Amino acid sequence: MKKPDYIPRWAETALLGEIENSPVVMLLGARQVGKTTLLRNCLAAKGWTYMTADDPDQMVALAADPKAILRGAGDVILDEFQHMPDGIDKVVKLLVDNGERVRFVLTGSSTSGMLRSLGDSMAGRSSIVSMYPPAPAEWPEKTDWTKGMLPRVRQGYRKEEAWLSFWKGYEVAIVQKDIPAVSDIRNTAEIYRLCRLLADRAGCRINFQDMARDMGGVALTTVKRWVNALEAVGVVELLPPWVNASSRFRKSPKLYFFDPGFASYLGNTDGGSLFENAAFTTLRAWSSLKPGTTLFWYLDRNNREIDFILQGRESNIGFEAKNTPTVNSVHAKNLIQARREGLISEGYVLFNGEGRHQLSEGIFALGLGSLTP
Structure with a gap:
């Protein structure tokens, strides 16, 4: 369930559409544009497993046996993907190539090297949703945009x-x-x-x-x-x-x-x-x-x-x-x-x-x- 104070974003509709068509969706944007908030409210609240590079315990477990953990996690969000242990991209590709019934949403900065590499190796099976600071019409109240739009x-x-x-x-x-x-x-x-x-x-x-x-x-x-x-x-x-x-x-x-x-x-x-x-x-x-x-x-x-x-x-x-x-x-x-x-x-x-x-x-x-x- 979405939090009562969650503010819907334009990227939400695009994301929900892409996860129905692609096994891997990359949600890209600069830090703090709202990627994590969107995913927690729109996907994690519906049962998706949420994993983040900011959680040391999750990263230790993924580094030890990434294939077993990702295979058994169901649909997975991998937040801050570019900071995750080496080889995670290969495991994601392997699971998708093997036809595992699992979907992934990966987040990261706009064109980080790892995300670009993964996208190139999975042409036709991955898609990209870009996210930006909320536009004035996305936000429920007027604010001073010269101070920032984040x-x-x-x-x-x-x-x-x-x-x-x-x-x-x-x-x-x-x-x-x-x-x-x-x-x-x-x-x-x-x-x-x-x-x-x-x-x-x-x-x-x-x-x-x-x-x-x-x-x-x-x-x-x-x-x-x-x-x-x-x-x-x-x-x-x-x-x-x-x-x-x-x-x-x-x-x-x-x-x-x-x-x-x-x-x-x-x-x-x-x-x-x-x-x-x-x-x-x-x-x-x-x-x-x-x-x-x-x-x-x-x-x-x-x-x-x-x-x-x-x-x-x-x-x-x-x-x-x-x-x-x-x-x-x-x-x-x-x-x-x-x-x-x-x-x-x-x-x-x-x-x-x-x-x-x-x-x-x-x-x-x-x-x-x-x-x-």
């Missing part, structure tokens, strides 16, 4: 000292625990410095040569490897440019944090940048429920930019993010032109509020708090 931040940390303490602990866990689990990077002082430089660039095109220079002459390949590690554990994401026949190719991706609150903690005080990052986080959660879609940003030969384009199988949707309580057709000029040119079928100016109204044919103002599946 559930724990929204449920408390009203005082500045507590908020800073939370994000400091989060940063330490990322650098000291998560990154070593997916890479051989051990230069923690440089990673801490890199995080702060990246926070200032949230929502901007990323130039790795400039980053290497600002890091004091660190090799370009090293900076790329460090950023890739942060992306692997779900802290940042590099959003690629959208390219079509009429656009000039732009190699530089744009960088976003998984939660604008973390970028704010790291020193970003630009309200426009943070709101655009909040829009990105929300669109990521929203688009993850729409199979066959991919999120990009767009810039044409005339330097006309659109913050986000969601490319679908048959049509594209454009989004502009404006940190203002109201918007008008002036804010939508790039979307209006893109629709005239046939680049998008519809467009939305996301603003800092709620509600929806039309700005032009096929173009709408939409409060970030009103974006729902």
Whole structure:
């Protein structure tokens, strides 16, 4: 039975659908986005066996005889899978290959090496559900998204000292625990410095040569490897440019944090940048429920930019993010032109509020708090 205070998440519907179709489902997302809470309320409450890398007794038992334990456990949740004893992935694969009547849900960071390896070796028998910090419309009450969108931040940390303490602990866990689990990077002082430089660039095109220079002459390949590690554990994401026949190719991706609150903690005080990052986080959660879609940003030969384009199988949707309580057709000029040119079928100016109204044919103002599946 779900706890009375459980807040349903958009990923719940996707997860329940995937476990009916795949013997192995990977629930991926940055730490504390709510994966464990969702699984305890939606699966463990229905009889699934819950095992976590944070329980030493369970890990000792799994290391000693993983095949026997997993075979006799029924449907199993393996939480923090990337931190479990070596060889667990092979046992999961063996049980599935042998047709054992068992299902697995594995959790971990967004693209950790072990999860990626397991997914590659089980093509057609595994699926992925991505989870992000709750979008404004997922949460039952309004909160200050500049402080963070993670559930724990929204449920408390009203005082500045507590908020800073939370994000400091989060940063330490990322650098000291998560990154070593997916890479051989051990230069923690440089990673801490890199995080702060990246926070200032949230929502901007990323130039790795400039980053290497600002890091004091660190090799370009090293900076790329460090950023890739942060992306692997779900802290940042590099959003690629959208390219079509009429656009000039732009190699530089744009960088976003998984939660604008973390970028704010790291020193970003630009309200426009943070709101655009909040829009990105929300669109990521929203688009993850729409199979066959991919999120990009767009810039044409005339330097006309659109913050986000969601490319679908048959049509594209454009989004502009404006940190203002109201918007008008002036804010939508790039979307209006893109629709005239046939680049998008519809467009939305996301603003800092709620509600929806039309700005032009096929173009709408939409409060970030009103974006729902």
